[in-house]
Every structure is written in structure tokens, then in C-alpha cells.
Amino acid sequence: MQAQAFSTTTAELALAGGLSPQGASHLMAISTLQHKAPGETLFAEGDEADSVYEVVRGMLRLYKLLPDGRRQITGFLAAGHFLGLAPEGVCVYTAEAITEVTLCRYKRKAFDHLIDEVPGFAKRLLAVASHELSAAQSQMLLLGRKAAPEKVASFLLMMADQQGKDGEAMIDIPMTRSDIGDYLGLTIETVSRTLTKLRQDGLIALPTPDRIKIRDRDQLEELAEGEAEAAL
Amino acid sequence: MQAQAFSTTTAELALAGGLSPQGASHLMAISTLQHKAPGETLFAEGDEADSVYEVVRGMLRLYKLLPDGRRQITGFLAAGHFLGLAPEGVCVYTAEAITEVTLCRYKRKAFDHLIDEVPGFAKRLLAVASHELSAAQSQMLLLGRKAAPEKVASFLLMMADQQGKDGEAMIDIPMTRSDIGDYLGLTIETVSRTLTKLRQDGLIALPTPDRIKIRDRDQLEELAEGEAEAAL
DNA sequence: CGCAAACTTGATGTTGCTCAAGCTAGGTGG
DNA sequence: CCACCTAGCTTGAGCAACATCAAGTTTGCG
Numbered sequence: 469m470q471a472q473a474f475s476t477t478t479a480e481l482a483l484a485g486g487l488s489p490q491g492a493s494h495l496m497a498i499s500t501l502q503h504k505a506p507g508e509t510l511f512a513e514g515d516e517a518d519s520v521y522e523v524v525r526g527m528l529r530l531y532k533l534l535p536d537g538r539r540q541i542t543g544f545l546a547a548g549h550f551l552g553l554a555p556e557g558v559c560v561y562t563a564e565a566i567t568e569v570t571l572c573r574y575k576r577k578a579f580d581h582l583i584d585e586v587p588g589f590a591k592r593l594l595a596v597a598s599h600e601l602s603a604a605q606s607q608m609l610l611l612g613r614k615a616a617p618e619k620v621a622s623f624l625l626m627m628a629d630q631q632g633k634d635g636e637a638m639i640d641i642p643m644t645r646s647d648i649g650d651y652l653g654l655t656i657e658t659v660s661r662t663l664t665k666l667r668q669d670g671l672i673a674l675p676t677p678d679r680i681k682i683r684d685r686d687q688l689e690e691l692a693e694g695e696a697e698a699a700l
Numbered sequence: 701m702q703a704q705a706f707s708t709t710t711a712e713l714a715l716a717g718g719l720s721p722q723g724a725s726h727l728m729a730i731s732t733l734q735h736k737a738p739g740e741t742l743f744a745e746g747d748e749a750d751s752v753y754e755v756v757r758g759m760l761r762l763y764k765l766l767p768d769g770r771r772q773i774t775g776f777l778a779a780g781h782f783l784g785l786a787p788e789g790v791c792v793y794t795a796e797a798i799t800e801v802t803l804c805r806y807k808r809k810a811f812d813h814l815i816d817e818v819p820g821f822a823k824r825l826l827a828v829a830s831h832e833l834s835a836a837q838s839q840m841l842l843l844g845r846k847a848a849p850e851k852v853a854s855f856l857l858m859m860a861d862q863q864g865k866d867g868e869a870m871i872d873i874p875m876t877r878s879d880i881g882d883y884l885g886l887t888i889e890t891v892s893r894t895l896t897k898l899r900q901d902g903l904i905a906l907p908t909p910d911r912i913k914i915r916d917r918d919q920l921e922e923l924a925e926g927e928a929e930a931a932l
Numbered sequence: 933c934g935c936a937a938a939c940t941t942g943a944t945g946t947t948g949c950t951c952a953a954g955c956t957a958g959g960t961g962g
Numbered sequence: 963c964c965a966c967c968t969a970g971c972t973t974g975a976g977c978a979a980c981a982t983c984a985a986g987t988t989t990g991c992g
Contacts, residue, residue: 532837532840534926536926538846538926540844540845555827561837583826584820588816590815590826591816593822593826594785594829597829602786602792604837608764608839608840608843609764609766612772612843614766616948653843656972657949657950657971657972660971660972660973661973664972677957693767847980876937876939877938886981887980888938890980892941895940896941909939909988
């Protein structure tokens with residue numbers, strides 16, 4: 469059962485998908501599965517970057533800190549995402565488990581070798597990196613120019629997308645209000661108040677703090693794009 | 701926010717540097733030089749991404765807009781940087797010339813072909829993309845968690861780095877206060893007031909609006925990293 | 933010389949932060 | 963089984979940082 473679980477998981481790795489059978493098997497050869505409990509650190513900002521990871525199950529937070537403790541979460545990573553492609557051999561952010569997390573770990577050196585050996589592999593990674601860059605730019609727009617309700621609405625829609633929900637759907641929120649605040653450049657109080665307001669206005673429902681139901685996706689989308697007329 | 705400029709000695713183009721002579725010549729074969737006057741648009745958000753560019757001379761601004769006109773500048777690009785590696789064939793930001801700009805343009809299709817053909821090319825692009833991603837994450841920290849004086853100090857140091865100035869140096873500021881504000885998530889008035897305050901405190905001098913002299917780099921660095929005790 | 937664009941400065945306003953309670957739910961031990 | 967404890971969440975009151983609105987100033991250019 470364990471062996472079966474292993475092979476199934478590995479075959480589902482996004483990284484392996486789209487590669488030749490040989491390429492995929494090379495990749496598997498240098499991979500090991502890892503597990504982290506909530507709150508555990510994968511690596512910290514400034515650590516030597518000796519591994520590349522892919523999230524198999526669960527959710528991570530990536531963040532940077534200022535010396536006085538102010539934190540900016542740069543992303544929440546769900547299954548299928550990579551991390552550790554550090555430019556200069558040094559991690560530029562900290563990675564921590566939010567939920568129970570399963571990871572596929574590749575040794576950096578072997579991984580680098582594969583980039584040269586396996587046709588199409590570098591191109592694939594380039595596409596992934598470009599996509600992340602684009603997401604980072606959208607996040608800059610959010611952080612620099614959106615108001616609190618627009619930020620929260622954007623976050624909720626992002627979570628819905630990530631979970632493949634597209635109508636009026638129930639979303640799981642595995643992270644705390646503190647995580648959400650540090651992702652959106654807000655305080656926990658502002659996040660909480662804004663969610664309350666969205667509930668009062670009928671855009672969402674909040675059965676529990678970690679489950680949110682989207683009740684009016686159209687209005688939420690308008691709000692997220694800054695097209696809402698007033699109020700809030 | 702970008703990788704520091706590559707030196708563009710023999711081959712003139714950063715992209716060609718580090719490649720085999722054959723690779724470099726292939727690259728040259730598909731490139732054309734372009735020129736833009738200040739304020740001209742290279743491409744706009746939503747355009748089809750049919751070209752990849754490298755900045756040869758001058759400075760560009762990249763930005764995203766909200767429907768109501770709010771603008772977030774995601775980066776200022778100086779010589780040696782690329783743009784146009786769009787993930788889905790659609791530009792995700794607008795690119796405009798700030799100064800007179802000279803560019804090297806590569807047709808997308810030919811460029812993609814080279815990625816497969818020239819050894820080490822994809823890896824090189826991957827390194828560039830990783831570096832930009834890292835810069836984007838630093839900018840998120842700035843936008844989400846730094847106060848106005850910290851943002852402005854960070855910007856000044858970034859400009860100094862970009863121009864290779866490392867002591868107390870005179871910096872050229874080719875962009876307007878409006879550009880700076882839209883890059884830092886501030887208004888022009890706040891940028892102006894903050895610069896005035898930095899001048900009053902002796903950290904900088906402002907001989908003209910577009911030239912700034914760094915007078916106390918240490919304090920500026922402390923400020924940029926949020927380590928300054930108080931005041932401002 | 934006059935105009936326009938960019939910048940600076942001042943007065944006032946608002947958003948979101950800080951500080952301060954209370955509330956809720958899940959986990960633990962009696 | 964229940965009472966307690968704690969971490970996380972919500973709510974309220976007051977405040978500060980930055981935005982907005984409104985003049986003025988400077989500079990480059992026709």
C-alpha cells in the first residue's frame with residue numbers, strides 16, 4: 469500500500485508531466501518524499517539553497533521579514549507548485565507548512581544536471597517561472613494600489629480559483645487571519661472587519677472562521693478589480 | 701527590481717553573453733534594433749506577446765492598471781534587461797519608454813526556437829527569471845510592509861545600485877515623481893514631502909528634481925531596512 | 933515672454949493601524 | 963463529562979500616516 473501510494477503520487481507530479489518517460493524517470497530517480505507538520509519550517513531566508521521542492525499535498529506560506537519582525541507573505545503554495553529555484557544559491561524567503569504538507573524534494577545538483585540533460589525541461593521551468601513572475605506583478609498591483617476591501621475580495625477569489633471553485637462555492641481557508649493580513653499588507657483586525665462587512669453586505673457567508681462561502685461572485689469580482697461604485 | 705545590468709562588452713547584448721559563438725550569432729540573426737522616444741509605448745497590457753526585447757540603452761517603465769486608472773509600476777528597466785517573456789502569449793503589463801530607448805527585438809517564434817536549439821540558453825533565461833522573481837518578492841515586502849520614508853530610501857538605494865554608485869554619489873532620476881509614487885505605492889505629494897524631509901535631515905541633497913545626491917548612505921540603508929529608531 | 937508640465941508646500945480628510953476588551957472553539961486534565 | 967485554558971477571531975474607540983484638495987513655485991520650451 470505504501471509503495472503504491474508512492475508511485476501514484478510521483479506520477480502525479482506536475483514537474484514530471486509533459487516530459488518524456490525517460491525524463492520523468494530521471495526526475496523520480498533524484499526525488500525523495502518529505503513530510504512537514506503545520507508550522508514547521510522547510511527552509512529559512514538566508515539558508516543555503518541546496519534543494520528544489522514540489523508541493524504534493526497541503527499548503528505552504530512563503531515570506532520575507534524586516535529586522536523588526538514585520539512580515540510579508542509573498543505567496544501561498546498549494547499542490548503542484550515549486551519552490552527553491554533560488555538564483556544565487558541562497559534562499560531569498562522562508563518557507564513554512566500551514567497544513568500537513570507532503571513534498572517531493574530534489575537535490576539541487578542533480579536537478580541542475582537534469583536541466584541540461586532532459587530536453588524540454590528547462591523550457592518547462594521557464595514557463596513556470598514566467599507564470600510566477602506574472603502572479604507577483606498582480607500582487608504588486610494589489611499591495612500598492614488596492615484598498616482593503618478590494619484586497620480581501622481578490623484574496624477570496626484567488627482561493628476559490630486555487631480550489632477549482634467557480635460558482636458560488638464554499639472555500640477552505642487553511643491559513644490564519646494573521647497570514648491573510650501579512651499576505652495583503654493589512655492587519656488582522658482590518659481583515660476581520662472587512663470580512664464582517666462583506667458578510668453584512670451579503671457577498672459572502674462565514675459559517676466558521678476557516679470556511680467562507682461566496683454568495684455573490686459577480687459583485688466580489690467587481691470589487692476585486694476596483695470597479696465597485698462606493699460603500700465599504 | 702531587476703538583475704543588475706550584465707556587462708555588455710564584446711557581444712553588445714547581455715543575452716548573447718555566455719553563449720557559444722554559434723548561439724550568439726543565431727541570436728543576432730533574429731534580432732532587429734528598435735528605437736523609442738520618451739513616453740512611447742512598446743506594448744500594452746493585453747497585447748499579443750509576439751516579441752521578446754532586450755533594453756540596450758535608456759530606461760523603460762512596466763506597469764499594470766486598474767480599470768479606474770490606478771497604476772502600479774512593477775519595474776524600471778535599464779540596459780541589459782529583458783521583457784516580453786510572457787507566459788500565455790499575452791502581455792501582462794504595459795511597457796513605455798521613460799527616456800530615449802534603444803532596444804533589441806527578437807521575434808517570439810524564432811526566439812522560442814532558439815531556446816530548444818542553443819545549449820545553455822534556456823538555463824540562462826531561467827536564471828534571469830529567477831532573479832526577477834526574487835526582486836519582485838522584495839518589492840512586495842516594500843509595498844506591503846514598509847512606511848513611506850523606508851520606501852523612498854529603498855528606491856534611492858536601488859537607483860544608486862543600478863547606476864553602479866556605491867559611496868556618497870550623485871544619482872540620475874530620469875522618471876517623474878508620479879512614476880516614483882506609482883512604483884512605491886505612494887502619491888506624488890508624499891514622495892515629494894519625503895524627499896524634502898530626507899534633505900532636511902541631511903541624508904540626501906536635491907540640486908535639481910532629477911538629480912539626487914546621497915549624503916549619508918549608512919543612515920539611508922538603515923532607514924530602507926526599517927532599522928531606523930524614530931523620526932521622519 | 934508666456935505657457936505648460938512637473939514639483940513643492942500647506943490645510944484638511946479618511947483609511948487603516950493601534951490599543952484594548954470580549955468572544956469562541958478546540959484541547960487538556962481533573 | 964465538564965471546567966478551564968489558550969490561540970485565534972471579532973469588535974470598539976481613538977489616532978496617525980498618508981491621501982486629497984488646493985495653491986504657489988520652478989523649469990524648460992516654443
